[in-house]
Amino acid sequence: MSEAIVITSGKGGVGKTTACANLGVALASLGHRVVLVDADIGLRNLDVVMGLENRIVYDLVDVVEGFCRLRQALIKDKRLDGLFLLPAAQTKDKTSVTPEQMKQLVDQLKEEHDYIVVDCPAGIEQGFKNAVAGADRALIVTTPEVAAVRDADRIIGLLEASGFENPGLIVNRIRPKMVAKGDMMDIPDIIDILAIDLMGVVPDDEYIVVSTNRGEPAALAADRSKAGEAFMNIARRVLGEEVPLLDLSEHETFWQKLLKLIKIE
Amino acid sequence: MARKQDVIFRGSKDGLQLIFNDNQDFDILKEKLQAHLQRAELFFQGADVVLDIGNLNFSIDQILAIQNILAFPHGLRLKKIIHGSQEPSENRRVVAETAKKRRTLEPETRTIDYRQKTVENWAMTPKGPDTILYKGTLRSGQRITHDGNVVVVGDINPGAEIRAAGDIIVMGALRGLAHAGAGGATDVVIVAFKLEPTQIRIGDVIGRPPEGELGAPREPEVARLKDGVILVEPLDGSRWEGER
Numbered sequence: 012m013s014e015a016i017v018i019t020s021g022k023g024g025v026g027k028t029t030a031c032a033n034l035g036v037a038l039a040s041l042g043h044r045v046v047l048v049d050a051d052i053g054l055r056n057l058d059v060v061m062g063l064e065n066r067i068v069y070d071l072v073d074v075v076e077g078f079c080r081l082r083q084a085l086i087k088d089k090r091l092d093g094l095f096l097l098p099a100a101q102t103k104d105k106t107s108v109t110p111e112q113m114k115q116l117v118d119q120l121k122e123e124h125d126y127i128v129v130d131c132p133a134g135i136e137q138g139f140k141n142a143v144a145g146a147d148r149a150l151i152v153t154t155p156e157v158a159a160v161r162d163a164d165r166i167i168g169l170l171e172a173s174g175f176e177n178p179g180l181i182v183n184r185i186r187p188k189m190v191a192k193g194d195m196m197d198i199p200d201i202i203d204i205l206a207i208d209l210m211g212v213v214p215d216d217e218y219i220v221v222s223t224n225r226g227e228p229a230a231l232a233a234d235r236s237k238a239g240e241a242f243m244n245i246a247r248r249v250l251g252e253e254v255p256l257l258d259l260s261e262h263e264t265f266w267q268k269l270l271k272l273i274k275i276e
Numbered sequence: 277m278a279r280k281q282d283v284i285f286r287g288s289k290d291g292l293q294l295i296f297n298d299n300q301d302f303d304i305l306k307e308k309l310q311a312h313l314q315r316a317e318l319f320f321q322g323a324d325v326v327l328d329i330g331n332l333n334f335s336i337d338q339i340l341a342i343q344n345i346l347a348f349p350h351g352l353r354l355k356k357i358i359h360g361s362q363e364p365s366e367n368r369r370v371v372a373e374t375a376k377k378r379r380t381l382e383p384e385t386r387t388i389d390y391r392q393k394t395v396e397n398w399a400m401t402p403k404g405p406d407t408i409l410y411k412g413t414l415r416s417g418q419r420i421t422h423d424g425n426v427v428v429v430g431d432i433n434p435g436a437e438i439r440a441a442g443d444i445i446v447m448g449a450l451r452g453l454a455h456a457g458a459g460g461a462t463d464v465v466i467v468a469f470k471l472e473p474t475q476i477r478i479g480d481v482i483g484r485p486p487e488g489e490l491g492a493p494r495e496p497e498v499a500r501l502k503d504g505v506i507l508v509e510p511l512d513g514s515r516w517e518g519e520r
Protein backbone atom coordinates (compact mmCIF):
# COMPACT_ATOMS: atom_id res chain seq x y z
CA MET A 12 0.00 0.00 0.00
CA SER A 13 1.56 3.30 -1.05
CA GLU A 14 1.15 6.73 0.40
CA ALA A 15 1.58 10.24 -0.95
CA ILE A 16 2.86 12.81 1.51
CA VAL A 17 2.86 16.52 0.83
CA ILE A 18 5.28 18.79 2.66
CA THR A 19 3.81 22.24 3.01
CA SER A 20 4.06 25.37 5.16
CA GLY A 21 2.30 28.48 3.97
CA LYS A 22 5.28 30.67 4.77
CA GLY A 23 8.24 30.57 2.43
CA GLY A 24 11.77 29.55 3.32
CA VAL A 25 10.99 27.55 6.44
CA GLY A 26 12.55 24.33 5.15
CA LYS A 27 10.00 22.44 3.03
CA THR A 28 12.45 21.54 0.31
CA THR A 29 15.10 20.59 2.86
CA ALA A 30 12.60 18.40 4.70
CA CYS A 31 11.41 16.82 1.48
CA ALA A 32 14.89 15.87 0.29
CA ASN A 33 15.88 14.50 3.67
CA LEU A 34 12.68 12.60 4.26
CA GLY A 35 13.02 11.04 0.81
CA VAL A 36 16.60 10.03 1.45
CA ALA A 37 15.72 8.68 4.90
CA LEU A 38 12.77 6.63 3.66
CA ALA A 39 14.81 5.20 0.79
CA SER A 40 17.69 4.32 3.09
CA LEU A 41 15.20 2.41 5.22
CA GLY A 42 14.47 0.28 2.17
CA HIS A 43 11.43 1.91 0.62
CA ARG A 44 10.78 2.88 -2.97
CA VAL A 45 10.43 6.65 -2.95
CA VAL A 46 9.67 9.32 -5.54
CA LEU A 47 10.27 12.95 -4.69
CA VAL A 48 7.98 15.23 -6.66
CA ASP A 49 8.90 18.89 -7.04
CA ALA A 50 5.60 20.71 -7.33
CA ASP A 51 7.24 24.12 -7.09
CA ILE A 52 6.87 24.79 -10.80
CA GLY A 53 8.79 27.85 -11.94
CA LEU A 54 10.93 27.98 -8.77
CA ARG A 55 12.27 24.49 -8.63
CA ASN A 56 14.90 23.73 -6.01
CA LEU A 57 14.57 20.12 -5.06
CA ASP A 58 16.79 18.99 -7.95
CA VAL A 59 19.57 21.28 -6.74
CA VAL A 60 19.26 20.23 -3.11
CA MET A 61 19.35 16.60 -4.26
CA GLY A 62 22.36 17.28 -6.48
CA LEU A 63 20.48 16.04 -9.55
CA GLU A 64 20.02 19.25 -11.52
CA ASN A 65 22.28 18.27 -14.40
CA ARG A 66 20.40 15.04 -14.98
CA ILE A 67 17.06 16.59 -15.84
CA VAL A 68 15.82 15.64 -19.28
CA TYR A 69 12.08 15.87 -18.93
CA ASP A 70 10.04 17.42 -16.17
CA LEU A 71 6.65 17.23 -14.53
CA VAL A 72 5.01 19.56 -17.04
CA ASP A 73 6.38 17.49 -19.93
CA VAL A 74 4.67 14.46 -18.42
CA VAL A 75 1.39 16.27 -17.87
CA GLU A 76 1.44 17.70 -21.39
CA GLY A 77 2.16 14.29 -22.84
CA PHE A 78 5.60 15.09 -24.28
CA CYS A 79 7.08 12.08 -22.55
CA ARG A 80 6.10 9.11 -20.48
CA LEU A 81 6.24 9.36 -16.72
CA ARG A 82 9.05 6.85 -16.47
CA GLN A 83 11.24 8.88 -18.83
CA ALA A 84 11.04 11.91 -16.58
CA LEU A 85 12.06 10.11 -13.38
CA ILE A 86 15.68 10.63 -12.38
CA LYS A 87 17.15 7.69 -10.55
CA ASP A 88 19.36 8.65 -7.64
CA LYS A 89 22.66 6.80 -7.91
CA ARG A 90 23.38 6.91 -4.18
CA LEU A 91 20.33 5.03 -2.96
CA ASP A 92 18.36 2.21 -4.50
CA GLY A 93 14.72 2.97 -5.01
CA LEU A 94 15.02 6.77 -4.80
CA PHE A 95 13.71 8.85 -7.71
CA LEU A 96 13.07 12.51 -8.44
CA LEU A 97 10.39 13.95 -10.67
CA PRO A 98 11.69 17.47 -11.30
CA ALA A 99 9.57 20.57 -11.76
CA ALA A 100 9.70 22.69 -14.90
CA GLN A 101 11.62 25.89 -14.45
CA THR A 102 10.48 27.78 -17.52
CA LYS A 103 6.76 27.31 -16.96
CA ASP A 104 4.46 28.55 -14.24
CA LYS A 105 2.10 26.98 -11.78
CA THR A 106 -0.93 27.29 -14.01
CA SER A 107 0.55 24.81 -16.51
CA VAL A 108 -0.80 22.03 -14.30
CA THR A 109 -4.22 21.49 -12.77
CA PRO A 110 -4.98 19.73 -9.46
CA GLU A 111 -6.74 16.94 -11.39
CA GLN A 112 -3.63 16.31 -13.47
CA MET A 113 -1.47 16.25 -10.34
CA LYS A 114 -3.75 13.75 -8.72
CA GLN A 115 -3.57 11.51 -11.76
CA LEU A 116 0.20 11.75 -11.79
CA VAL A 117 0.57 10.92 -8.12
CA ASP A 118 -1.84 8.00 -8.43
CA GLN A 119 0.22 6.69 -11.31
CA LEU A 120 3.42 6.99 -9.26
CA LYS A 121 1.80 5.12 -6.39
CA GLU A 122 1.41 2.07 -8.58
CA GLU A 123 5.14 1.40 -8.47
CA HIS A 124 6.47 3.21 -5.42
CA ASP A 125 5.88 3.07 -1.68
CA TYR A 126 6.13 6.75 -0.85
CA ILE A 127 5.52 9.81 -2.98
CA VAL A 128 6.87 12.90 -1.23
CA VAL A 129 5.66 16.16 -2.75
CA ASP A 130 7.50 19.46 -2.25
CA CYS A 131 4.92 22.21 -2.09
CA PRO A 132 5.55 25.85 -3.04
CA ALA A 133 4.98 28.60 -0.48
CA GLY A 134 1.60 30.31 -0.53
CA ILE A 135 -1.98 29.17 -0.71
CA GLU A 136 -2.68 29.64 -4.42
CA GLN A 137 -2.69 27.31 -7.39
CA GLY A 138 0.72 25.80 -6.62
CA PHE A 139 -0.44 24.78 -3.18
CA LYS A 140 -3.67 23.34 -4.56
CA ASN A 141 -1.69 21.32 -7.10
CA ALA A 142 0.74 20.00 -4.53
CA VAL A 143 -1.88 18.77 -2.12
CA ALA A 144 -4.18 17.40 -4.81
CA GLY A 145 -2.95 13.83 -4.86
CA ALA A 146 -1.71 13.61 -1.28
CA ASP A 147 -2.98 11.21 1.36
CA ARG A 148 -1.17 12.87 4.19
CA ALA A 149 0.31 16.30 4.90
CA LEU A 150 3.32 17.32 6.91
CA ILE A 151 3.46 20.96 7.90
CA VAL A 152 6.84 22.59 8.36
CA THR A 153 7.21 25.61 10.57
CA THR A 154 10.02 27.47 12.27
CA PRO A 155 9.64 28.62 15.87
CA GLU A 156 8.53 32.08 14.83
CA VAL A 157 5.16 33.67 15.37
CA ALA A 158 4.60 34.51 11.70
CA ALA A 159 5.52 31.03 10.49
CA VAL A 160 3.25 29.43 13.07
CA ARG A 161 0.42 31.72 12.05
CA ASP A 162 0.79 30.69 8.39
CA ALA A 163 1.02 27.04 9.40
CA ASP A 164 -2.25 27.46 11.24
CA ARG A 165 -3.87 28.92 8.14
CA ILE A 166 -2.64 25.99 6.06
CA ILE A 167 -3.88 23.44 8.56
CA GLY A 168 -7.30 25.08 8.38
CA LEU A 169 -7.31 24.84 4.58
CA LEU A 170 -6.17 21.24 4.66
CA GLU A 171 -8.82 20.24 7.16
CA ALA A 172 -11.45 21.97 5.08
CA SER A 173 -10.44 19.90 2.08
CA GLY A 174 -10.64 16.67 4.01
CA PHE A 175 -7.14 16.00 5.30
CA GLU A 176 -7.05 14.20 8.61
CA ASN A 177 -4.25 14.50 11.15
CA PRO A 178 -1.59 16.51 9.44
CA GLY A 179 1.78 16.12 11.15
CA LEU A 180 4.07 18.91 12.30
CA ILE A 181 7.79 19.37 11.75
CA VAL A 182 9.40 22.18 13.72
CA ASN A 183 12.53 23.22 11.92
CA ARG A 184 15.54 25.36 12.86
CA ILE A 185 15.05 25.25 16.57
CA ARG A 186 17.90 26.66 18.65
CA PRO A 187 17.91 24.96 22.03
CA LYS A 188 19.98 27.69 23.66
CA MET A 189 17.55 30.42 22.63
CA VAL A 190 14.62 28.34 23.77
CA ALA A 191 16.34 27.76 27.11
CA LYS A 192 16.78 31.50 27.54
CA GLY A 193 13.14 32.09 26.65
CA ASP A 194 14.07 33.95 23.45
CA MET A 195 12.46 31.45 21.08
CA MET A 196 9.08 29.79 20.95
CA ASP A 197 9.10 26.47 22.70
CA ILE A 198 7.72 23.24 21.22
CA PRO A 199 4.82 23.06 23.72
CA ASP A 200 3.87 26.66 22.82
CA ILE A 201 3.69 25.75 19.17
CA ILE A 202 1.76 22.52 19.72
CA ASP A 203 -0.57 24.43 21.97
CA ILE A 204 -1.56 26.73 19.12
CA LEU A 205 -1.55 24.30 16.22
CA ALA A 206 -2.96 21.27 18.06
CA ILE A 207 -1.61 18.64 15.67
CA ASP A 208 0.74 15.69 16.08
CA LEU A 209 4.43 16.46 16.33
CA MET A 210 6.41 14.43 13.83
CA GLY A 211 9.79 15.82 14.71
CA VAL A 212 12.01 18.68 15.71
CA VAL A 213 15.01 19.63 13.60
CA PRO A 214 17.72 21.84 15.05
CA ASP A 215 19.16 24.81 13.26
CA ASP A 216 22.32 23.24 11.93
CA GLU A 217 25.15 24.62 9.80
CA TYR A 218 25.53 21.18 8.31
CA ILE A 219 22.24 21.71 6.46
CA VAL A 220 23.68 24.68 4.64
CA VAL A 221 26.81 22.75 3.71
CA SER A 222 24.94 19.67 2.56
CA THR A 223 22.39 21.72 0.63
CA ASN A 224 25.11 23.47 -1.31
CA ARG A 225 26.78 20.17 -2.09
CA GLY A 226 23.58 18.51 -3.20
CA GLU A 227 23.94 15.82 -0.54
CA PRO A 228 21.03 15.85 1.90
CA ALA A 229 22.12 15.56 5.54
CA ALA A 230 20.20 12.30 5.99
CA LEU A 231 22.63 10.60 3.60
CA ALA A 232 25.09 10.63 6.48
CA ALA A 233 22.74 10.79 9.41
CA ASP A 234 25.47 10.09 11.93
CA ARG A 235 27.30 13.25 10.96
CA SER A 236 24.77 15.82 12.10
CA LYS A 237 21.93 16.29 14.54
CA ALA A 238 19.73 17.55 11.71
CA GLY A 239 20.40 14.44 9.64
CA GLU A 240 19.57 12.27 12.62
CA ALA A 241 16.40 14.26 13.28
CA PHE A 242 15.22 13.66 9.69
CA MET A 243 15.98 9.96 10.04
CA ASN A 244 13.75 9.90 13.12
CA ILE A 245 10.98 11.73 11.29
CA ALA A 246 11.09 9.07 8.59
CA ARG A 247 10.74 6.37 11.24
CA ARG A 248 7.75 8.13 12.73
CA VAL A 249 6.21 8.45 9.27
CA LEU A 250 6.58 4.67 9.03
CA GLY A 251 4.68 4.36 12.30
CA GLU A 252 7.54 3.65 14.69
CA GLU A 253 7.64 5.19 18.12
CA VAL A 254 10.85 7.18 18.32
CA PRO A 255 11.65 9.44 21.26
CA LEU A 256 12.48 13.06 20.48
CA LEU A 257 16.13 13.76 19.93
CA ASP A 258 18.14 15.29 22.72
CA LEU A 259 19.19 18.53 21.12
CA SER A 260 21.31 19.88 23.94
CA GLU A 261 24.28 19.34 21.71
CA HIS A 262 26.66 21.61 23.49
CA GLU A 263 26.65 19.52 26.63
CA THR A 264 29.21 16.81 26.34
CA PHE A 265 29.56 13.95 28.72
CA TRP A 266 32.19 15.91 30.66
CA GLN A 267 30.05 18.99 30.89
CA LYS A 268 27.23 16.88 32.26
CA LEU A 269 29.56 15.28 34.75
CA LEU A 270 30.90 18.63 35.83
CA LYS A 271 27.39 19.95 36.25
CA LEU A 272 26.54 16.89 38.30
CA ILE A 273 29.37 17.55 40.70
CA LYS A 274 28.64 21.28 40.51
CA ILE A 275 32.01 22.62 39.38
CA GLU A 276 30.78 24.51 36.29
CA MET B 277 23.79 29.13 -43.41
CA ALA B 278 25.62 31.99 -45.11
CA ARG B 279 27.66 30.72 -48.04
CA LYS B 280 30.92 32.22 -49.14
CA GLN B 281 30.62 34.34 -52.23
CA ASP B 282 32.34 32.74 -55.21
CA VAL B 283 33.97 35.84 -56.64
CA ILE B 284 34.86 38.92 -54.66
CA PHE B 285 36.61 42.11 -55.79
CA ARG B 286 38.20 44.23 -53.14
CA GLY B 287 40.31 47.35 -53.33
CA SER B 288 43.80 47.00 -51.87
CA LYS B 289 47.00 49.02 -51.87
CA ASP B 290 48.40 46.83 -54.68
CA GLY B 291 45.40 47.50 -56.87
CA LEU B 292 42.29 45.40 -57.18
CA GLN B 293 42.20 42.17 -55.20
CA LEU B 294 40.22 39.30 -56.67
CA ILE B 295 39.30 36.50 -54.26
CA PHE B 296 38.02 33.12 -55.39
CA ASN B 297 36.02 30.77 -53.23
CA ASP B 298 38.30 27.78 -52.96
CA ASN B 299 35.43 25.34 -52.62
CA GLN B 300 34.10 26.18 -56.03
CA ASP B 301 34.51 24.61 -59.48
CA PHE B 302 36.80 26.35 -61.96
CA ASP B 303 34.15 26.59 -64.69
CA ILE B 304 31.66 28.19 -62.35
CA LEU B 305 34.27 30.62 -61.11
CA LYS B 306 35.02 31.59 -64.71
CA GLU B 307 31.35 32.19 -65.43
CA LYS B 308 30.84 34.18 -62.26
CA LEU B 309 33.89 36.30 -63.00
CA GLN B 310 32.60 37.14 -66.46
CA ALA B 311 29.18 38.02 -65.15
CA HIS B 312 30.73 40.16 -62.45
CA LEU B 313 32.87 42.12 -64.87
CA GLN B 314 29.98 42.74 -67.23
CA ARG B 315 27.99 44.34 -64.45
CA ALA B 316 30.85 46.61 -63.41
CA GLU B 317 32.62 47.42 -66.65
CA LEU B 318 33.45 51.08 -66.29
CA PHE B 319 34.48 50.94 -62.70
CA PHE B 320 37.20 48.39 -63.33
CA GLN B 321 38.80 49.86 -66.47
CA GLY B 322 42.55 49.33 -66.68
CA ALA B 323 43.28 48.33 -63.09
CA ASP B 324 45.98 46.00 -61.78
CA VAL B 325 44.64 42.78 -60.25
CA VAL B 326 46.02 40.60 -57.47
CA LEU B 327 44.35 37.19 -57.60
CA ASP B 328 43.88 35.27 -54.36
CA ILE B 329 43.11 31.65 -55.20
CA GLY B 330 43.13 30.40 -51.61
CA ASN B 331 43.82 26.69 -51.56
CA LEU B 332 42.91 26.05 -55.18
CA ASN B 333 45.50 24.69 -57.57
CA PHE B 334 45.24 26.25 -61.01
CA SER B 335 46.90 24.93 -64.14
CA ILE B 336 48.75 27.29 -66.48
CA ASP B 337 45.85 27.02 -68.95
CA GLN B 338 43.36 28.02 -66.31
CA ILE B 339 45.44 31.02 -65.29
CA LEU B 340 45.72 32.08 -68.92
CA ALA B 341 41.96 31.77 -69.29
CA ILE B 342 41.45 34.08 -66.33
CA GLN B 343 44.04 36.51 -67.65
CA ASN B 344 42.05 36.60 -70.88
CA ILE B 345 38.75 37.28 -69.21
CA LEU B 346 40.34 40.10 -67.26
CA ALA B 347 42.04 41.61 -70.25
CA PHE B 348 39.11 41.69 -72.71
CA PRO B 349 37.15 43.78 -72.93
CA HIS B 350 38.06 45.60 -69.68
CA GLY B 351 41.82 45.94 -69.96
CA LEU B 352 42.57 44.59 -66.47
CA ARG B 353 46.13 43.36 -65.86
CA LEU B 354 46.80 40.25 -63.82
CA LYS B 355 49.76 41.37 -61.76
CA LYS B 356 50.17 38.73 -59.04
CA ILE B 357 48.68 35.47 -57.81
CA ILE B 358 48.46 34.68 -54.09
CA HIS B 359 48.09 31.09 -53.06
CA GLY B 360 46.99 29.57 -49.75
CA SER B 361 46.76 32.87 -47.92
CA GLN B 362 45.19 31.19 -44.86
CA GLU B 363 48.54 31.13 -43.04
CA PRO B 364 48.91 27.37 -42.50
CA SER B 365 51.95 27.25 -40.20
CA GLU B 366 50.36 29.25 -37.36
CA ASN B 367 47.26 27.17 -37.76
CA ARG B 368 48.87 23.81 -37.38
CA ARG B 369 50.32 24.72 -34.02
CA VAL B 370 46.91 25.61 -32.63
CA VAL B 371 45.36 22.43 -33.92
CA ALA B 372 48.04 20.27 -32.33
CA GLU B 373 47.50 22.04 -29.03
CA THR B 374 43.74 21.71 -29.10
CA ALA B 375 43.98 17.98 -29.61
CA LYS B 376 45.44 17.72 -26.13
CA LYS B 377 42.82 19.82 -24.42
CA ARG B 378 39.74 18.01 -25.65
CA ARG B 379 37.28 16.82 -23.10
CA THR B 380 34.18 14.77 -23.55
CA LEU B 381 30.98 15.26 -21.66
CA GLU B 382 29.45 12.47 -19.69
CA PRO B 383 26.58 11.03 -21.70
CA GLU B 384 23.18 10.82 -20.12
CA THR B 385 22.00 7.32 -20.78
CA ARG B 386 18.28 7.73 -20.45
CA THR B 387 16.45 7.52 -23.75
CA ILE B 388 15.28 10.78 -25.16
CA ASP B 389 13.11 11.52 -28.06
CA TYR B 390 13.51 15.21 -28.32
CA ARG B 391 12.18 15.71 -31.80
CA GLN B 392 8.68 14.96 -30.75
CA LYS B 393 8.82 17.67 -28.13
CA THR B 394 10.57 20.36 -30.09
CA VAL B 395 8.31 20.02 -33.06
CA GLU B 396 5.48 21.03 -30.78
CA ASN B 397 7.49 23.97 -29.55
CA TRP B 398 8.37 25.17 -33.03
CA ALA B 399 4.75 25.24 -33.87
CA MET B 400 4.37 27.92 -31.24
CA THR B 401 7.41 29.92 -32.33
CA PRO B 402 6.64 32.29 -35.14
CA LYS B 403 8.88 31.88 -38.17
CA GLY B 404 11.59 34.47 -37.84
CA PRO B 405 15.03 35.26 -39.18
CA ASP B 406 17.75 32.62 -39.46
CA THR B 407 19.70 33.95 -36.55
CA ILE B 408 18.48 35.89 -33.57
CA LEU B 409 20.55 37.99 -31.25
CA TYR B 410 19.81 38.29 -27.55
CA LYS B 411 21.62 40.84 -25.44
CA GLY B 412 21.64 40.42 -21.69
CA THR B 413 21.74 37.74 -19.04
CA LEU B 414 19.33 34.87 -19.46
CA ARG B 415 18.24 34.07 -15.92
CA SER B 416 16.83 31.01 -14.22
CA GLY B 417 13.42 30.22 -15.66
CA GLN B 418 13.94 32.23 -18.85
CA ARG B 419 14.09 30.45 -22.14
CA ILE B 420 14.80 31.18 -25.79
CA THR B 421 13.38 28.82 -28.39
CA HIS B 422 14.24 29.51 -32.00
CA ASP B 423 13.92 27.74 -35.31
CA GLY B 424 17.42 28.84 -36.39
CA ASN B 425 20.67 29.99 -34.79
CA VAL B 426 20.88 31.90 -31.52
CA VAL B 427 23.58 34.31 -30.48
CA VAL B 428 23.61 35.57 -26.91
CA VAL B 429 25.73 38.49 -25.80
CA GLY B 430 25.63 37.76 -22.09
CA ASP B 431 25.49 34.81 -19.73
CA ILE B 432 23.12 31.86 -19.56
CA ASN B 433 22.57 31.17 -15.88
CA PRO B 434 21.71 27.80 -14.32
CA GLY B 435 18.03 27.10 -14.80
CA ALA B 436 17.88 29.10 -18.05
CA GLU B 437 17.52 27.35 -21.41
CA ILE B 438 18.26 27.95 -25.06
CA ARG B 439 16.84 25.63 -27.66
CA ALA B 440 17.82 26.27 -31.25
CA ALA B 441 17.35 24.28 -34.43
CA GLY B 442 20.79 25.52 -35.51
CA ASP B 443 23.94 26.70 -33.75
CA ILE B 444 24.20 28.43 -30.39
CA ILE B 445 26.86 31.04 -29.71
CA VAL B 446 27.17 32.44 -26.20
CA MET B 447 29.44 35.44 -25.85
CA GLY B 448 29.60 34.96 -22.12
CA ALA B 449 29.33 32.07 -19.70
CA LEU B 450 27.05 29.16 -20.49
CA ARG B 451 25.99 27.76 -17.12
CA GLY B 452 22.46 26.60 -17.89
CA LEU B 453 21.10 24.35 -20.59
CA ALA B 454 21.74 24.72 -24.31
CA HIS B 455 20.22 22.49 -26.95
CA ALA B 456 21.54 22.97 -30.49
CA GLY B 457 20.02 20.96 -33.29
CA ALA B 458 16.80 20.77 -31.34
CA GLY B 459 14.99 19.84 -34.54
CA GLY B 460 17.28 16.86 -35.06
CA ALA B 461 20.28 18.41 -36.86
CA THR B 462 23.60 16.95 -35.73
CA ASP B 463 26.07 19.12 -37.66
CA VAL B 464 25.59 22.04 -35.30
CA VAL B 465 27.79 23.49 -32.60
CA ILE B 466 27.54 25.21 -29.25
CA VAL B 467 30.16 27.85 -28.61
CA ALA B 468 30.68 29.73 -25.36
CA PHE B 469 33.34 31.99 -23.95
CA LYS B 470 33.04 29.96 -20.78
CA LEU B 471 31.47 26.57 -21.26
CA GLU B 472 30.36 25.23 -17.90
CA PRO B 473 26.81 24.11 -18.60
CA THR B 474 24.44 22.21 -16.39
CA GLN B 475 23.80 20.16 -19.47
CA ILE B 476 24.15 20.51 -23.22
CA ARG B 477 22.38 18.71 -25.99
CA ILE B 478 23.21 18.36 -29.63
CA GLY B 479 20.60 16.71 -31.77
CA ASP B 480 19.27 13.95 -29.54
CA VAL B 481 22.47 13.41 -27.57
CA ILE B 482 22.67 14.71 -24.01
CA GLY B 483 25.91 15.48 -22.22
CA ARG B 484 26.79 16.90 -18.85
CA PRO B 485 30.10 17.73 -17.24
CA PRO B 486 31.53 14.75 -15.38
CA GLU B 487 30.94 14.75 -11.63
CA GLY B 488 33.46 16.74 -9.68
CA GLU B 489 34.97 18.37 -12.76
CA LEU B 490 36.80 21.56 -12.01
CA GLY B 491 35.55 24.77 -13.60
CA ALA B 492 35.77 25.26 -17.34
CA PRO B 493 39.00 26.65 -18.77
CA ARG B 494 39.10 30.40 -19.22
CA GLU B 495 38.94 30.27 -22.97
CA PRO B 496 36.23 29.97 -25.57
CA GLU B 497 35.26 26.42 -26.34
CA VAL B 498 33.18 24.68 -28.92
CA ALA B 499 31.05 21.60 -28.36
CA ARG B 500 30.06 19.39 -31.24
CA LEU B 501 28.95 15.86 -31.89
CA LYS B 502 31.51 13.27 -32.86
CA ASP B 503 30.69 9.59 -33.16
CA GLY B 504 27.67 10.00 -30.94
CA VAL B 505 29.58 11.75 -28.15
CA ILE B 506 29.64 15.44 -27.37
CA LEU B 507 33.19 16.65 -27.68
CA VAL B 508 34.37 19.96 -26.24
CA GLU B 509 37.55 21.68 -27.37
CA PRO B 510 39.07 25.12 -27.44
CA LEU B 511 37.55 27.29 -30.10
CA ASP B 512 39.73 27.95 -33.08
CA GLY B 513 37.74 29.78 -35.69
CA SER B 514 39.52 28.70 -38.85
CA ARG B 515 39.56 25.07 -37.87
CA TRP B 516 35.89 25.10 -37.05
CA GLU B 517 35.08 26.72 -40.38
CA GLY B 518 37.24 24.19 -42.21
CA GLU B 519 35.55 21.17 -40.73
CA ARG B 520 32.05 22.01 -41.67
Ligand SMILES: Nc1ncnc2c1ncn2[C@@H]1O[C@H](COP(=O)(O)OP(=O)(O)OP(=O)(O)O)[C@@H](O)[C@H]1O
Pocket residue numbers: 020022023024025026027028029030051056131132133183184185213214215216217219220223238
Ligand atom coordinates in the same frame (compact mmCIF):
# COMPACT_ATOMS: atom_id res chain seq x y z
N1 LIG C 1 17.53 22.96 10.02
C1 LIG C 1 18.15 23.91 9.30
N2 LIG C 1 19.31 24.44 9.73
C2 LIG C 1 19.95 25.38 9.00
N3 LIG C 1 19.49 25.87 7.85
C3 LIG C 1 18.33 25.39 7.36
C4 LIG C 1 17.61 24.38 8.05
N4 LIG C 1 16.50 24.10 7.34
C5 LIG C 1 16.53 24.87 6.25
N5 LIG C 1 17.62 25.66 6.25
C6 LIG C 1 17.99 26.64 5.24
O1 LIG C 1 16.93 27.53 5.05
C7 LIG C 1 16.79 27.90 3.70
C8 LIG C 1 15.39 27.63 3.20
O2 LIG C 1 15.15 26.23 3.21
P1 LIG C 1 14.23 25.52 2.12
O3 LIG C 1 14.63 25.91 0.76
O4 LIG C 1 14.19 24.09 2.45
O5 LIG C 1 12.86 26.22 2.46
P2 LIG C 1 11.48 26.13 1.65
O6 LIG C 1 10.41 26.15 2.67
O7 LIG C 1 11.50 25.02 0.71
O8 LIG C 1 11.53 27.51 0.87
P3 LIG C 1 10.50 27.96 -0.30
O9 LIG C 1 9.27 28.40 0.39
O10 LIG C 1 11.22 29.10 -0.94
O11 LIG C 1 10.30 26.80 -1.19
C9 LIG C 1 17.84 27.12 2.96
O12 LIG C 1 18.93 27.94 2.74
C10 LIG C 1 18.19 25.99 3.89
O13 LIG C 1 19.52 25.57 3.73
Ligand SMILES: [Mg+2]
Pocket residue numbers: 027028029051056130131132
Ligand atom coordinates in the same frame (compact mmCIF):
# COMPACT_ATOMS: atom_id res chain seq x y z
MG1 LIG D 1 11.16 25.04 -1.46
